[in-house]
Amino acid sequence: MQVYLTHTPDALENYYGPRALAALRQVAEVRLNESGRHLAGRDLAEAAAGCQAIVSYRQSPGEAATFEHAPDLVAFLRCAVDIRNVDVAAASAVGVLVTQATPGFIPSVAELVLGQMVDLARGVGAAAASYHRGEVPSARMGAQLSGSTLGIIGYGSIARHLAPIGLALGMRVLVTDPHAKVEEARIEQVEQDRLLAESDFVVCLAVANEQTENLLNAAAFARMKRGAFFINPSRGNLVDEAALRAALDAGQLAGCAMDVGRAPDQMPTPELAAHPKVIATPHVGGLTPAAIEHQAFDTVRQVTALAEGRLPDHAVNADRAHRLSRLGIRI
Secondary structure: OEEEEOOOHHHHHHHOOHHHHHHHHHHOEEEEOOOOOOOOHHHHHHHOOOOOEEEEOOOOOEOHHHHHOOOOOOEEEEOOOOOOOEOHHHHHHOOOEEEOOOOOOHHHHHHHHHHHHHHHHHOHHHHHHHHHOOOOOOOOOOOOOOOOEEEEEOOOHHHHHHHHHHHHOOOEEEEEOOOOOOOOOOEEEOOHHHHHHHOOEEEEOOOOOHHHOOOEOHHHHHHOOOOEEEEEOOOHHHEOHHHHHHHHHOOOEEEEEEOOOOEHHHEOOHHHHOOOOEEEOOOOOOOOHHHHHHHHHHHHHHHHHHHOOOOOOOEOOHHHOHHHHHHOOOO
């Protein structure tokens, strides 16, 4: 079986890893992206000509043009949970299977949020930057996590990992999510307006979709406790960035940390990231060896299943993927 990996060399190192690549080569003939570019559309189809599977890095979307011009393609495997950049309908129309990986980044993202909360509360990064410039920073009064209130918007996998960390630190933990029920008695499930009004740290972990576009808007920031901190490790389109900047400028928010934004590749918007009250990181929440290998090895297992004539786990359109019959897989 022939597999095309869309990762450029840097992305291959950071987002797939040598161990997973070696394992993939044990079960398939692997062709690497040596173009130096993030491929998409017809370019990706032509680069993967002759391959039965494409393993896709997040900057190589599954566009209709790829599926239309890849007659040999049987499966398009996303090395991530998020498949919003894959045109599943177009893949289904030509019988190509689409799969996704499982979330291996849960502890990694939760730990980044913890670090950002500490930095916002104590000014660690700003003090270090002053010393690096040869300046002596002034000692500033910080906030204490213990005794503060942590509000989490969305109660998915990361929130379920983060909430007990907050409790262990002595924080009061509030959660809002209309689609999930909190079973832990020490966590209070409340309406979003109350969470915003009572939280010292608000972490947005809501699912990003059309319904949650600009979930954190001017009205939401106005409801927050004056001097609170806002953290977004989820997706940039959850936040109205003009409203966020206004809340920072007005002193409504004491600070903000973001690992995502509306810039390309879900990166923080540079102009907002440069704000003196903002701590920004370049979408590194899931960038640890353990997190990356988890998802990479999901694709290794999926390719193994295909090579052995089995339907892989985490397929999203198996009922439409008639090209699987080329590998002896019957649905």
